[in-house]
Amino acid sequence: NAGVTQTPKFQVLKTGQSMTLQCAQDMNHNSMYWYRQDPGMGLRLIYYSASEGTTDKGEVPNGYNVSRLNKREFSLRLESAAPSQTSVYFCASSEHRGSSTDTQYFGPGTRLTVL
Amino acid sequence: AQTVTQSQPEMSVQEAETVTLSCTYDTSESDYYLFWYKQPPSRQMILVIRQEAYKQQNATENRFSVNFQKAAKSFSLKISDSQLGDAAMYFCAPLGGSNYKLTFGKGTLLTVNP
Numbered sequence: 001n002a003g004v005t006q007t008p009k010f011q012v013l014k015t016g017q018s019m020t021l022q023c024a025q026d027m028n029h030n031s032m033y034w035y036r037q038d039p040g041m042g043l044r045l046i047y048y049s050a051s052e053g054t055t056d057k058g059e060v061p062n063g064y065n066v067s068r069l070n071k072r073e074f075s076l077r078l079e080s081a082a083p084s085q086t087s088v089y090f091c092a093s094s095e096h097r098g099s100s101t102d103t104q105y106f107g108p109g110t111r112l113t114v115l
Numbered sequence: 116a117q118t119v120t121q122s123q124p125e126m127s128v129q130e131a132e133t134v135t136l137s138c139t140y141d142t143s144e145s146d147y148y149l150f151w152y153k154q155p156p157s158r159q160m161i162l163v164i165r166q167e168a169y170k171q172q173n174a175t176e177n178r179f180s181v182n183f184q185k186a187a188k189s190f191s192l193k194i195s196d197s198q199l200g201d202a203a204m205y206f207c208a209p210l211g212g213s214n215y216k217l218t219f220g221k222g223t224l225l226t227v228n229p
């Protein structure tokens with residue numbers, strides 16, 4: 001099992017460009033998450049999907065959109081990238097959000113730079 | 116809202132020795148979970164250990180164990196027989212609340228000296 005995979009690993013954008021970060025998990029998890037990590041900080045939740053067909057805002061959702069494509073895949077879109085969105089982005093998944101099986105497993109991260 | 120404090124920005128330990136990383140948190144919940152994650156230079160976030168708040172017994176995973184003091188809201192991580200591969204940033208993260216949020220501390224950078 002690959003666990004949680006993310007593409008791309010690195011990306012450089014110019015201000016105003018758009019892009020989509022892809023995430024997939026093969027653990028048959030119901031819940032998926034997108035986080036960002038800024039220097040000297042822990043992770044902050046951008047959006048999550050508790051189950052297929054649902055998405056909700058996290059702590060820092062502004063400037064982002066998400067799509068839960070199916071049970072395996074959860075994408076994060078930046079419509080008009082800004083330098084403040086320069087960060088490392090992590091996708092995570094857990095069996096069931098809000099339950100005793102809500103242990104989150106993380107992907108390898110995407111380092112995004114917006115010039 | 117949950118807050119997490121990791122009071123040691125950096126720690127160092129000699130190989131084969133024991134080190135303890137501190138974490139305190141603030142929550143009004145009675146039922147929650149606590150995690151330690153490790154982030155090596157590869158950047159991958161790796162689960163180290165998990166503790167259920169309703170359990171009095173401290174969790175252990177091989178060389179990793181926790182000292183969970185619920186009343187004091189303290190959740191420290193002990194690494195025994197430290198190895199070079201343990202060098203990483205360690206994050207404490209409680210999970211709970213009405214929105215079941217996983218809240219990360221700012222991390223402790225652990226260096227292991229040969």
